[in-house]
Amino acid sequence: MRIRLASLFILATLPTLLLLSGCSRQQEESTKAQQSPAEQPAEPPADPQAGKALAAQRCASCHGEEGLSTAPQYPHLAGQSADYIVKALKAYQSGERQSPEMKTATEGLSETDMRNLAAYFSQQQLPVGAGLPEAERGQPFEDVDPLALGQQKSAACGGCHGADGNSAIPGTPSLAALGDEYLVLATHAYKGGMRENDVMKGMVAALSDDDIDLIASYYALQVRKPRPGGDGDKVIGEQLSAACTSCHGEHGNSKDPKTPSLAGQDAQYLVVAITAYQQGKRKHEVMQGAVKELSEAEVRNLATYFSHMEPAPPTARKPMNVSELVERCNRCHGEDGRGLEANPAFPRIGGQSEAYLVKALNAYHSEVRKNRFMEAMSAPLKGWQIKLLARYYAGK
Numbered sequence: 001m002r003i004r005l006a007s008l009f010i011l012a013t014l015p016t017l018l019l020l021s022g023c024s025r026q027q028e029e030s031t032k033a034q035q036s037p038a039e040q041p042a043e044p045p046a047d048p049q050a051g052k053a054l055a056a057q058r059c060a061s062c063h064g065e066e067g068l069s070t071a072p073q074y075p076h077l078a079g080q081s082a083d084y085i086v087k088a089l090k091a092y093q094s095g096e097r098q099s100p101e102m103k104t105a106t107e108g109l110s111e112t113d114m115r116n117l118a119a120y121f122s123q124q125q126l127p128v129g130a131g132l133p134e135a136e137r138g139q140p141f142e143d144v145d146p147l148a149l150g151q152q153k154s155a156a157c158g159g160c161h162g163a164d165g166n167s168a169i170p171g172t173p174s175l176a177a178l179g180d181e182y183l184v185l186a187t188h189a190y191k192g193g194m195r196e197n198d199v200m201k202g203m204v205a206a207l208s209d210d211d212i213d214l215i216a217s218y219y220a221l222q223v224r225k226p227r228p229g230g231d232g233d234k235v236i237g238e239q240l241s242a243a244c245t246s247c248h249g250e251h252g253n254s255k256d257p258k259t260p261s262l263a264g265q266d267a268q269y270l271v272v273a274i275t276a277y278q279q280g281k282r283k284h285e286v287m288q289g290a291v292k293e294l295s296e297a298e299v300r301n302l303a304t305y306f307s308h309m310e311p312a313p314p315t316a317r318k319p320m321n322v323s324e325l326v327e328r329c330n331r332c333h334g335e336d337g338r339g340l341e342a343n344p345a346f347p348r349i350g351g352q353s354e355a356y357l358v359k360a361l362n363a364y365h366s367e368v369r370k371n372r373f374m375e376a377m378s379a380p381l382k383g384w385q386i387k388l389l390a391r392y393y394a395g396k
């Protein structure tokens, strides 16, 4: 079908071309048409030479004469799919994709200009590893084992919380099998001072967001050991716990990664935590409301009951390493992210600037940049995964 359209196109334009520009020009045009059959036969084939001239005036200061960008925040255009470039230019021009630089750059560009620019840039060569500084190209990419890395980063926590997140110190919570999202929230709450505790504030002060994510994934996947204790009445505690089940799960085993499991938690810690909500030292409207009417004895009964409950196995999912992620990305972006011929609207990402890849993935993740495929793909990604993916593809 494509070939037939292309030959029809050549037949239709042949006489005009012969008349206008003579034989050699016609041969050039007809080879081009065979190589990339025009999708809409009504339009003339794109003219990369015109694109080159326009690019030198309007694009080169940021994207380089040949599509090799002049600074990491500007994406390379060399070797990018032409269809994708046209799509991107239209999106900037209409404001659907936001970028002040590109809004200016696309002002007044016609569809033909865009196709010419796209044809030119798509034909330029992108060197292997072009997304990385020259000194860093060609080095083998080292994947990480997220859990091993999280364990390593949690070394300083083990003294109190236990190496596997099962603390043996009364008053210190076990972290094993807490939801990963809850662990992240709680750690940030100490770091930002929303949850007041001098020891914990000091412990987490130096952790980066990536460290916090990795440590949380590690603890969330550890098996929690029961810590039965407390001096309350667990039978009365069980009756009272009916008011907690909707959020904290059956027997205190939460299924929501943002709500902490209470099953098998240290009773002394549970008393401190509930009291902190009651006194307003720990702020959380929902929880403050849930426990405000409880008497001191009821709090102890609840703590004793939950500490005796059998903890459920961890429900968190192991975060994927780069090799596992790349397998999925390549289904749309092709081997080494070099693009798929079958799907020219999917951009090439291999060899793209590392800083730009990070920015693009974050933009999808935060839904600033709209695309249903990429929003879905980037939603579960952690910051460290985004950085490693960018590093990986930039080096291809």
Ligand code: HEC
Residues within 6 Å of the ligand: 055, 058, 059, 060, 061, 062, 063, 073, 074, 075, 077, 084, 085, 086, 088, 089, 097, 098, 099, 101, 102, 105, 106, 117, 347, 359
């Ligand atoms: C002042 C600097 C600047 C100039 C000049 C400029 N661009 Fe850009 N361009 C950018 C920046 C910054 C981005 C990334 C914006 C974003 O994050 O979406 C970009 C992105 C793009 C993209 C999207 C690439 C991708 O991988 O999604 C295309 C295509 C593009 N530019 C083409 C052009 C063309 C064609 C011209 C000339 C007509 C041009 N640009 C001129 C700065 C510039």
Ligand code: HEC
Residues within 6 Å of the ligand: 154, 156, 157, 158, 159, 160, 161, 171, 172, 173, 174, 175, 178, 183, 186, 187, 195, 196, 197, 199, 200, 203, 204, 207, 215, 260, 272, 273
């Ligand atoms: C010196 C002992 C100590 C060390 C070391 C320590 N913690 Fe803690 N941690 C505590 C205590 C005590 C609490 C309870 C504080 C409170 O009542 O808010 C706590 C609470 C927590 C909580 C809240 C748990 C929950 O169920 O809400 C998290 C998360 C946490 N720590 C993470 C860490 C991480 C990560 C590290 C290592 C970087 C660490 N802690 C190191 C003593 C420690």
Ligand code: HEC
Residues within 6 Å of the ligand: 173, 185, 240, 241, 243, 244, 245, 246, 247, 248, 258, 259, 260, 262, 270, 273, 274, 282, 283, 284, 286, 287, 290, 291, 302
């Ligand atoms: C509407 C949902 C909801 C209900 C009902 C609820 N909780 Fe909570 N609970 C939460 C959430 C969410 C948090 C985490 C709050 C935070 O980040 O401080 C929490 C935290 C806690 C904590 C702190 C755990 C830790 O590891 O630090 C304790 C203890 C607790 N709840 C006990 C109870 C008890 C006991 C009841 C029943 C009387 C109850 N909750 C009812 C949602 C609820």
Ligand code: HEC
Residues within 6 Å of the ligand: 075, 087, 325, 326, 328, 329, 330, 331, 332, 333, 345, 346, 347, 348, 349, 352, 357, 360, 361, 369, 370, 371, 373, 374, 377, 378, 389
């Ligand atoms: C189901 C197909 C599909 C999968 C799987 C997929 N992508 Fe994409 N990706 C797309 C499409 C389509 C676009 C272009 C969207 C647009 O126009 O904004 C895109 C755009 C991108 C961009 C922006 C490129 C640029 O030049 O601005 C990056 C970066 C990216 N994808 C990375 C990834 C990574 C990393 C993965 C794996 C975690 C992945 N993609 C998985 C389809 C996919």
